[in-house]
Each structure stands twice: as structure tokens, then as C-alpha cells.
Amino acid sequence: MADLGMAETAKEQYLEAFARLQKETPARRRSWTLGLRRDALARFAEIGFPTSRQEEWRKTSVLPILRVPFRPEPDFTANGFTPEAIGRYTFEPWECTHLVFINGHYAGKLSRLRPLPEGVVIEPLSAALEKRRDEIEPHLGRHAGIDRHPFAALNTAFMQDGVFVRIPDGVAIDEPIHLLFITVSPDGPVVSYPRNLIVAGRGSRAALVESYIGPRHDLYFTDAVTEIAAGEDAAIDHYKLQRESGRAFHVARVQADLGRYARLASWNISLGGELARNDTHALLGADGGEVRLDGLYITGGSQHVDHHTLIDHASPHCASHELYKGVLDDRSRGVFDGTIIVRPDAQKSDAHQTNRNLLVSEEALVDTTPRLQILADDVKCTHAATIGQIDEDAMFYLRTRAISQETARNLLIQAFVSEVLHGMRIEPLRAGLECLLFTRLRKGHGAGVEP
Amino acid sequence: MTPMLRIRDLHARAGEKDILRGIDLEVKTGEVHAIMGPNGSGKSTLANVLAGRETVTVTQGDVLYRGRDLLVMSPEERAWEGVFLAFQYPVEIPGVSTMYLLKAGLNAIRRHRGLPDLDAIDFLAMIKEKMKLVEIDQSFLNRAVNEGFSGGEKKRNEILQMAVLDPALSVLDETDSGLDIDALRVVANGVNALRSQHRSMLVITHYQRLLNYIVPDRVHVLSGGRIVRSGGKDLALDLEKKGYSWIEQESAADRAGARPVA
Ligand SMILES: Nc1ncnc2c1ncn2[C@@H]1O[C@H](COP(=O)(O)OP(=O)(O)OP(=O)(O)O)[C@@H](O)[C@H]1O
Numbered sequence: 204m205a206d207l208g209m210a211e212t213a214k215e216q217y218l219e220a221f222a223r224l225q226k227e228t229p230a231r232r233r234s235w236t237l238g239l240r241r242d243a244l245a246r247f248a249e250i251g252f253p254t255s256r257q258e259e260w261r262k263t264s265v266l267p268i269l270r271v272p273f274r275p276e277p278d279f280t281a282n283g284f285t286p287e288a289i290g291r292y293t294f295e296p297w298e299c300t301h302l303v304f305i306n307g308h309y310a311g312k313l314s315r316l317r318p319l320p321e322g323v324v325i326e327p328l329s330a331a332l333e334k335r336r337d338e339i340e341p342h343l344g345r346h347a348g349i350d351r352h353p354f355a356a357l358n359t360a361f362m363q364d365g366v367f368v369r370i371p372d373g374v375a376i377d378e379p380i381h382l383l384f385i386t387v388s389p390d391g392p393v394v395s396y397p398r399n400l401i402v403a404g405r406g407s408r409a410a411l412v413e414s415y416i417g418p419r420h421d422l423y424f425t426d427a428v429t430e431i432a433a434g435e436d437a438a439i440d441h442y443k444l445q446r447e448s449g450r451a452f453h454v455a456r457v458q459a460d461l462g463r464y465a466r467l468a469s470w471n472i473s474l475g476g477e478l479a480r481n482d483t484h485a486l487l488g489a490d491g492g493e494v495r496l497d498g499l500y501i502t503g504g505s506q507h508v509d510h511h512t513l514i515d516h517a518s519p520h521c522a523s524h525e526l527y528k529g530v531l532d533d534r535s536r537g538v539f540d541g542t543i544i545v546r547p548d549a550q551k552s553d554a555h556q557t558n559r560n561l562l563v564s565e566e567a568l569v570d571t572t573p574r575l576q577i578l579a580d581d582v583k584c585t586h587a588a589t590i591g592q593i594d595e596d597a598m599f600y601l602r603t604r605a606i607s608q609e610t611a612r613n614l615l616i617q618a619f620v621s622e623v624l625h626g627m628r629i630e631p632l633r634a635g636l637e638c639l640l641f642t643r644l645r646k647g648h649g650a651g652v653e654p
Numbered sequence: 655m656t657p658m659l660r661i662r663d664l665h666a667r668a669g670e671k672d673i674l675r676g677i678d679l680e681v682k683t684g685e686v687h688a689i690m691g692p693n694g695s696g697k698s699t700l701a702n703v704l705a706g707r708e709t710v711t712v713t714q715g716d717v718l719y720r721g722r723d724l725l726v727m728s729p730e731e732r733a734w735e736g737v738f739l740a741f742q743y744p745v746e747i748p749g750v751s752t753m754y755l756l757k758a759g760l761n762a763i764r765r766h767r768g769l770p771d772l773d774a775i776d777f778l779a780m781i782k783e784k785m786k787l788v789e790i791d792q793s794f795l796n797r798a799v800n801e802g803f804s805g806g807e808k809k810r811n812e813i814l815q816m817a818v819l820d821p822a823l824s825v826l827d828e829t830d831s832g833l834d835i836d837a838l839r840v841v842a843n844g845v846n847a848l849r850s851q852h853r854s855m856l857v858i859t860h861y862q863r864l865l866n867y868i869v870p871d872r873v874h875v876l877s878g879g880r881i882v883r884s885g886g887k888d889l890a891l892d893l894e895k896k897g898y899s900w901i902e903q904e905s906a907a908d909r910a911g912a913r914p915v916a
Pocket residue numbers: 668669670671673691692693694695696697698699700709742
């Protein structure tokens with residue numbers, strides 16, 4: 204009951220913050236998004252923060268988030284972030300468009316835009332909202348449902364900035380687009396609401412990387428939503444790289460809706476945060492779509508990382524491959540909850556889900572729940588979930604080959620995660636991550652980045 | 655001169671079971687000893703004790719390697735100091751390439767000896783030589799350690815690793831089992847190429863045929879966790895003819911006769 208009280212108090216604070224912002228920000232009152240924001244807030248007011256009595260939140264308590272009074276709309280403080288400093292977080296050498304956001308605000312001076320193919324739009328959402336209303340309105344908030352997800356509702360009500368990407372029919376963007384969301388909280392805890400929208404035309408191609416980082420000891424909250432609308436035969440690669448501060452809270456929702464023969468490949472890498480929750484949903488809404496969801500979570504200390512995925516086979520002849528792997532150390536806790544729905548007329552669906560976990564300490568814990576709802580009969584569906592420890596036979600074998608115990612352990616962990624990393628199609632990112640992982644394994648588990 | 659290996663009254667257990675029950679063995683530098691014995695007699699357990707496996711507990715006795723207490727060393731320290739075990743069942747390690755394993759192991763040993771790491775070029779040149787010795791194709795280097803290797807390939811890979819790590823004491827646990835006649839010749843050639851007056855080997859086998867290629871200085875028969883008979887290379891021939899039961903019966907009779915009357 205104390206929990207419920209806490210949830211109610213927190214809810215009131217968020218509602219008040221909304222009212223205050225609306226009063227203080229005329230631009231917000233004038234925008235066409237006001238209705239969207241208000242509806243989202245109303246929905247949030249109705250459902251409130253989730254409690255552990257809700258099935259989707261049974262394994263993850265959001266109370267730690269509710270206890271902290273986060274300041275919304277934090278100031279733009281680029282303090283200490285020079286272009287050189289930014290370079291350290293962008294996996295150099297990596298020639299591509301980098302859009303940098305600090306505390307939710309677009310930081311133009313720190314961003315680097317590169318020439319783009321004709322007709323492609325890559326703009327901060329804040330800049331695009333009004334001038335591209337006719338393109339944005341049909342999509343914004345139309346893909347990521349907020350009915351059952353209070354944090355997505357909050358994001359829609361408070362959304363600040365992020366990227367709007369539009370790719371015309373038949374256009375391929377060869378270079379990836381890197382979004383770097385940095386949060387710093389030197390003057391007390393802050394919350395930011397990144398919001399991204401990708402509208403990919405027929406037969407288009409693009410790769411998008413979202414990085415979330417913060418200085419190692421900063422306390423803050425990131426509540427992010429990304430919506431992807433992939434048109435017929437479009438191919439989108441989406442990377443999400445969560446390296447938040449070890450004290451931060453991170454809740455993110457990714458929704459991808461796929462047209463006919465569209466393809467989505469998603470890599471969801473979770474390394475940071477005290478508490479992180481990811482909801483990654485893909486809707487196979489038309490014939491022949493293909494989804495690949497890969498994920499990796501590496502946790503230590505008292506981190507809690509929760510991945511919920513949903514793949515909705517709503518049309519025939521679609522395929523989905525899902526591979527999530529976790530390495531859990533210390534007293535950390537992992538949750539994987541993967542739902543696959545195959546709707547009654549989604550015949551010839553091909554769906555495979557795998558979740559493998561490696562517990563590298565006695566106290567680490569992981570919950571894995573596959574949920575298959577197969578309502579069609581002519582389908583191929585498999586799922587596998589494992590929780591294991593480091594293979595002692597392999598350890599001994601490596602040590603007899605002159606490899607030290609510590610190196611052998613790290614080598615086996617790296618080998619375990621390599622299956623996910625090797626699939627990545629951006630070489631500097633893959634190599635950078637491997638390197639990151641290597642130093643992290645050697646130093647012990649520290650989340651976040653060096654400020 | 656200090657022997658390469660001296661085992662005294664070694665008792666060891668794994669799980670709830672006493673497996674080694676008083677082993678005495680001395681291997682001089684430059685010697686090759688064969689160990690034979692029926693299934694379950696403790697041969698692999700002995701090999702594991704020498705390599706430092708933590709699931710086997712030594713309950714009594716000691717093992718000196720070049721005059722130093724071997725049992726206090728970790729498995730990797732033993733490898734750095736020149737002890738090598740070729741596994742009866744080599745372990746598959748997905749995600750770790752054979753090349754990486756060899757290079758990391760070799761450089762760890764070099765560092766231990768105060769030598770600089772071998773660079774990629776020198777390493778490749780060296781490894782190519784060794785691969786010829788065991789007739790392994792270079793493509794194996796890029797494959798994950800033992801993953802999907804055939805039985806024979808795994809055993810050749812063990813010999814390749816031995817050749818690269820250049821040990822002073824090698825323990826070969828049934829490296830000949832499951833090999834066809836050509837592979838047996840290859841493995842034996844690999845072993846013989848390493849044979850020198852500075853190195854010693856302990857060759858565990860069930861078959862006399864290996865000993866036609868690798869002629870041992872001594873042959874020991876292990877049974878019930880003890881060495882029940884030792885002899886020259888002809889002992890292996892006798893065993894081939896008469897089987898183990900002949901020795902087991904004799905040694906049981908010996909023990910019964912020798913037991914002091916209470
Ligand atoms: N960890 C363990 N726990 C319990 N018993 C064990 C363990 N390891 C080995 N043993 C037992 O000890 C005995 C000796 O095993 P070992 O592997 O040393 O035999 P071996 O002589 O190598 O046999 P083989 O010729 O079949 O390879 C066997 O009965 C085996 O089941």
C-alpha cells in the first residue's frame with residue numbers, strides 16, 4: 204500500500220509538471236502536438252505508474268524511479284562536452300552523421316551532419332515538428348501504443364527532441380545515422396524524453412544508431428520512444444546502445460511497423476543503468492516481412508535490466524529471428540520476456556526465439572519467460588531459453604593452454620557474446636563495442652562513461 | 655640429476671570416490687614412459703592431477719616437477735613452467751579461434767620466460783611449420799577450438815598445441831584412440847619430432863600399436879589406482895597377448911601374500 208501511495212504521489216508530481224510546462228511554454232501551447240500531448244497525459248493519469256501486480260511489470264519494480272524528484276526540461280548544459288570529448292563516444296574513426304543531444308536538447312555545435320542523398324531528411328524533431336507537420340502527424344504517436352505503457356504515454360506528453368528521419372522511396376543511405384543522447388545532472392536529478400521518428404519509403408535503406416550515455420555517477424532518468432515505419436520492401440537496421448550512468452534509470456520503447464517485404468534488424472545492447480527497461484515491439488503487418496531482434500545485456504553490481512519484446516505476426520509469410528543473450532555478474536538481475544503472437548491468418552509464419560544467459564556470479568539472477576501465442580496452424584515456431592554458468596571444462600582446457608584464469612574467464616564471456624556482436628553490420632561500432640566489453644571485463648563492471 | 659617428474663605415494667579422489675590409491679613413479683629427463691591399464695583404472699585421473707584439475711583432490715603424497723612442488727601450482731602456472739596435457743576428450747570452445755588460443759598461450763609462456771611476444775608475422779611463420787608436422791590444414795586456425803572437428807582432427811590439434819607450446823613434460827592421454835592408421839602415424843611423428851633429451855613424456859594408451867611408433871623407455875600398468883607392474887617395452891607386448899586380467903590376478907595374489915598377518 205505504501206507503494207501505491209508512492210506511485211500516486213509521483214503521478215501527481217508529473218501531472219503538475221505538465222501543467223507548469225504548458226503554462227510557461229507558449230510554443231508548446233500553440234503547437235499542433237498539444238492535443239497529442241494532452242491525450243497522452245490523460246491516458247497516463249488514468250493508468251498511473253505500473254505496480255508489480257501487473258503481469259508486464261511483475262519482475263521489475265519502478266519504485267526507485269518514483270522516489271526521485273526529477274526535474275523536467277533541464278537546462279541545456281554543454282559543460283565539458285567539446286567536440287573532442289564527443290569523439291570518444293562516437294566510436295571513431297567513424298565517418299557518419301552524428302546528432303548530439305544533451306539533456307534532451309539538440310546540440311547543433313557538437314553535431315556533425317554529412318551530405319545526404321536527395322530528398323532525405325534528417326532533422327532534430329523539434330525543428331521538424333511544425334514545418335513538416337503533414338509528414339509527421341500521420342506517424343507520430345500512431346505506431347507506439349501508449350495504452351498499456353505509462354512511460355510511453357509520459358514520453359508522448361513531455362517529448363522534447365530526437366530525430367525525424369524521412370527517406371524517400373528507393374533511396375539508400377549508405378552511412379549510418381548516429382544519435383547520441385547524453386545526460387548530465389550536476390545540479391540534481393533530471394529527466395529527459397528523447398523521441399525519434401523514422402519514416403522509410405518503399406524500397407529504401409538506412410541504418411540508425413541510438414546511443415545513450417551519461418557520466419558514471421550521475422543520477423538521472425531517460426524515458427525514450429522510437430517509432431519506425433518501414434514501407435514496402437524497406438530495410439532498416441536499428442542499433443540501440445544503452446551505456447547510461449550506473450545510477451541512472453532508463454526506460455525505452457521501440458516500435459517498428461513493417462510493410463510488405465520490409466526488413467528490420469535490431470540490435471539492443473544494454474550495458475548501463477541502475478534500472479533499465481526496454482520494450483521492443485515489431486509488427487509484421489503485411490505479407491513477407493522479416494524481423495531480426497538481437498539483444499545483449501551485460502550487468503554487474505546491483506543493476507536490474509529488463510527486456511520485453513513482442514513480435515506480432517499479423518500477416519502470412521513473415522519471418523522473425525530473435526536472439527537475446529545476457530551475462531550477469533555480482534548481484535545483478537536480468538529479465539527477459541519475449542512474446543510472439545501468430546495471428547489466425549498469419550499462415551506460413553516462421554518464428555524463432557532464443558534467450559541465453561550466463562551467470563558469472565553466485566548471486567546474479569535472471570528470469571526468462573517465452574510467451575508464444577500461436578493462433579495459426581501452418582507455422583514454424585521454436586523457442587529456447589537457457590541459464591548457465593561458465594563451462595568449467597572449457598576453463599580448465601584453456602588454463603592448461605597457459606591462459607590465465609582471469610583471461611580464460613573473459614575469453615569465454617567474450618565468446619558467449621560474440622554471436623550477437625558478430626552479426627552487427629557497422630564495423631567501427633562492432634569493434635568499438637568489443638573493445639568496450641574487453642576493458643569492462645578487465646576492470647570489473649562499471650556502467651556509464653568517464654565524464 | 656633431478657628427475658623431470660617424481661610422484662610419491664599419490665592418493666587422489668574425485669566426487670565420493672578414491673581413485674588413485676598410492677602411485678609411485680619417476681620419469682627422468684629425456685625419457686618416455688607409457689601407462690597402460692583397463693578402463694576406469696585411473697589413468698585420466700592421474701593426468702588430471704598432473705595438469706591441476708580442481709575437481710580431483712589429492713589426499714596424500716606429493717608430486718615434484720623438476721624438483722619443485724607441482725601440486726601448489728595453478729593449471730596455467732604448470733603450463734608456463736612446461737607441463738602439457740593432451741586431453742583424452744578435447745573440449746570444444748565455440749567463439750574462440752584456434753589461432754587465438756595458440757597465440758595467447760604461447761605469448762603467456764614467452765612472457766613467463768621473460769621473452770617478448772611474438773608478432774603476427776613470426777607467429778604465422780612458426781605455426782605454419784608446426785602445422786606441416788601434424789598435417790593440419792591452415793584453415794583450422796580460423797575455426798573455433800575443436801568445434802565440429804572430427805575425432806582425429808581433435809587429436810591432431812592437441813599435438814599441434816603441444817608442438818607450439820613446447821613443453822618439457824607432456825602427458826598424452828589416449829591421443830591414439832579413435833585414430834585411423836594414417837592419423838596414428840601423423841600423431842606419432844609429431845610426438846617423435848618433439849622427443850629429445852630435454853623433454854619427457856607420459857603416454858597413456860590402450861594399444862601396443864602406438865608403442866611401435868613411439869618406443870617407450872618404460873611401461874607401467876595401472877590398475878585400481880595403483881601401478882601394479884612396470885617393465886620395459888616388451889611388457890606392452892605381453893599385455894597385448896594376455897590381457898590385463900593376467901596382471902591383476904598376479905598382483906592381487908602378491909598383495910595377499912605380502913599382507914602382514916594381524
Ligand atoms: N569427478 C568424478 N567423480 C566421481 N567419479 C569419478 C570422477 N572422475 C572419475 N571418476 C571415476 O574414477 C574412475 C577412474 O576414471 P579415469 O577417467 O581416471 O579412468 P581411465 O583409466 O582414464 O579410464 P579410460 O581408459 O576409460 O579412459 C572411473 O571409475 C570414473 O568413473
